[in-house]
Amino acid sequence: MRMFVLDWIKMLKITDERFTPPKDFNLADFMRHSFKVIHDDLYSVKVRISPGWARWVGEKIWHESQKITKLSDGSLEITFRVAGLDEIKRWILSFDPEAVVVEPERLKSMLRNDLSKTMAQYVGSVTVKEPLRMDLYRSNKGS
Numbered sequence: 001m002r003m004f005v006l007d008w009i010k011m012l013k014i015t016d017e018r019f020t021p022p023k024d025f026n027l028a029d030f031m032r033h034s035f036k037v038i039h040d041d042l043y044s045v046k047v048r049i050s051p052g053w054a055r056w057v058g059e060k061i062w063h064e065s066q067k068i069t070k071l072s073d074g075s076l077e078i079t080f081r082v083a084g085l086d087e088i089k090r091w092i093l094s095f096d097p098e099a100v101v102v103e104p105e106r107l108k109s110m111l112r113n114d115l116s117k118t119m120a121q122y123v124g125s126v127t128v129k130e131p132l133r134m135d136l137y138r139s140n141k142g143s
Contacts, residue, residue: 042081045088046102049076053098062091077102085110 049057051074058068058076065081082088085107092099092111101108 042083043085043104043107045080045082045085045104045107047078047080047092048100048102049078049095050098051075053095057095057099089114 048071054070054074054076057078058070062078063080063082065079067079069077069079071077080088085104089107089110092101092107093114101111
C-alpha cells in the first residue's frame with residue numbers, strides 16, 4: 001500500500017484507471033501503529049518528559065498506543081509502539097530539551113545526528129540559556 005501526502009501533489013489528471021483495495025485490507029489496522037502517516041517497522045519508544053512540561057504533554061492523547069507513567073520527580077515516561085521513527089523523532093524535537101529518549105538506541109542516535117548538524121550551524125553565534133519552562137510560558141501568556 002502506498003501513502004501520498006496531499007499537500008505535496010502538484011498536478012492531478014483524471015483517468016479511467018481504477019484501484020480496488022484487497023478485500024482483507026483494513027485502513028484502521030494498516031494505520032494503527034503510524035505516529036502520523038508513515039508506515040514502517042514497529043518500534044517500542046520510551047520518552048521522558050520534564051516536570052515543567054509533564055502536565056501539558058500528559059493531558060493529550062498523542063497516539064493510541066501511548067502509556068503514561070508519572071514519576072516521583074514530577075516528570076512523565078511515555079511509551080509508544082509506533083511504525084517508523086522519523087515522525088516520532090520530529091515530535092520529540094518539538095519539545096527541545098524537555099523530552100529525552102530513553103529507548104530505542106537507534107532513535108537516540110538519529111536525534112544525536114540531527115542535533116549535532118543543527119548545532120554545527122550555530123557554533124560561535126549562540127549562547128545556550130536555560131530551557132523554556134512551560135509553567136512560566138503559561139503564566140506570562142496572557143500578559
